[in-house]
Amino acid sequence: MKLPFIFAKRFVAGETLSQTLPVIRNFNSKGIRVSLDLLGENVRDKRVADQTLTDYQDLIKGIVDGGLRSSISIKLTMMGLDIDKSYCRDNLFSLLETARSNDTFVRIDMEGSRYTNDTVTLFSDAQAVYGSQVGIVLQSYLHRTKSDVENLSLKNADIRLCKGAYSEPPQIALQKMKDIRAAYIESGKVLLQKTSYPRFASHDDALINWVKAYTADENIGKNRFEFQMLYGLRQDTCEQLAADGYNVRVYVPYGTMWMPYFTRRLKERKENIFFVLSNLFKK
Ligand SMILES: Cc1cc2nc3c(=O)[nH]c(=O)nc-3n(C[C@H](O)[C@H](O)[C@H](O)COP(=O)(O)OP(=O)(O)OC[C@H]3O[C@@H](n4cnc5c(N)ncnc54)[C@H](O)[C@@H]3O)c2cc1C
Structure with a gap:
């Protein structure tokens, strides 16, 4: 069954x-930057992955x-990671060539x-060639993330830190919010100390306030990091942060393949179901 787009409208821009x-x-008029995500994932057909590459280049x-004032966010399973790793690498590198010649960040x-x-x-391979043109995301709920943060910080990787949106078992990921927040803070400190420009992706006041307090205590300037939030969530907070002089970026997803992204947002927080329902009754 395909739901009409009006259901997704709260979280998907178009x-x-x-x-x-x-x-x-x-967003740009309010001093807020954007990262555009052309929705889609788990592509298993090369024609679709090829088309995705062309769409992203366009x-x-x-x-x-x-x-x-926008960068782009991509998923490697859209670029063919489920088909073949070296094919996916070729697609990623082709995209990065276009990004480099247009001075855009991926x-x-x-x-x-x-x-x-x-x-x-694949990120490390790409960073070796394209440097600061490319960044990655690390999820604080994964047990392995502490060591990924350490290793990638040594190369001054551009890292967006988030909690993690996928359902993972206890052998792989922390399960309790208190532990996930503590891991986020631990990784956040390393990123602020060892990388040039970490990006903090969260709508959680506990973490947003921690970033503000820690950077103020450590004399880390507001121009040395960025807050990131998802389209449709806490827009007032984004605007307030920008007005307070922080760098803010909103992740704006669009496209027709919105169902998996939309489902993750609904599972994440029961309030999001309310947002969707109330959106249905807005003009
Ligand atoms: C820009 C961005 C990019 C992301 N990229 C990825 C990615 O590449 N991979 C991935 O796995 N995940 C990604 N995520 C999702 C992320 O991992 C989390 O699943 C998601 O952000 C929910 O965690 P949270 O910290 O925002 O808040 P939650 O853990 O959902 O909520 C914690 C608390 O924060 C407060 N809060 C949360 N939402 C709201 C709200 N709308 N209004 C008011 N208070 C609120 C509430 O007090 C809540 O109890 C991304 C998130 C963002 C913001």
């Missing part, structure tokens, strides 16, 4: 780039032509734990 443009321009050109999102190793490896 089904096409042109529908999404007003959202991006509105998106980069659209960002430049439109004068948008963030590689982190997916479920069966992809973590390959994602870290």
Whole structure:
């Protein structure tokens, strides 16, 4: 069964780039940057992965032509990671060539734990060639993340730190919120001390307030890190942070393949179901 787009509207900015443009321009006008995610994942057909690459290359050109303050976020399973790792690497590198010639930044999102190793490896390969043009995401709930943070910090990797959105077993990931927050803070300290520009992705006041307090105590300037939030969540907080002089970026997903992303948002927090329902009754 395919739900109509109106259900996803709270969390997905549009089904096409042109529908999404007003959202991006509105954020930009408030001093908030964007990371655009052309939705899709777990592509198993090379034709679809090839098309995805072309769509992302067109998106980069659209960002430049439109004068948008936006980078892009991608998922490696959209670029063919489920098909073949070296094919996926070729697609990633082709995309990074386009990004480099258009001076655009590419963030590689982190997916479920069966992809973590390959994602870290492909990111490291890409960083060796494309340097600060490419970044990765690490999830504080994974037991392995402490060591990934240490290793990637040595190379001054551009890291977005989040809690983790996929359902993982206790052998692989922390399960209690208190432990996940503590791990986030531990990794956050390392990133702030050892990397040039960490990105803190969370809507959680406990973590946002920790970043603010820790950076103030350690004399780390507001221009040395960024807060990130998802489109449709805590927009008022984003605007307040930007008004207070912090760098803020909103992750804006768009496209027709919105179902897996939308489902993750609903599972994450019961309030999100309420947001979707109340959105249905808005004009
Ligand atoms: C920019 C961005 C990029 C991401 N990229 C990835 C990725 O690549 N891979 C991945 O696995 N995950 C990613 N995530 C998702 C992330 O891992 C978490 O699943 C998601 O952010 C929920 O965790 P949280 O810390 O935001 O808050 P939660 O753990 O959902 O909530 C904790 C507390 O925060 C407060 N809170 C949360 N939401 C709200 C709200 N809307 N309004 C008011 N208070 C709220 C409440 O007090 C709540 O109890 C990303 C998240 C963001 C923001």
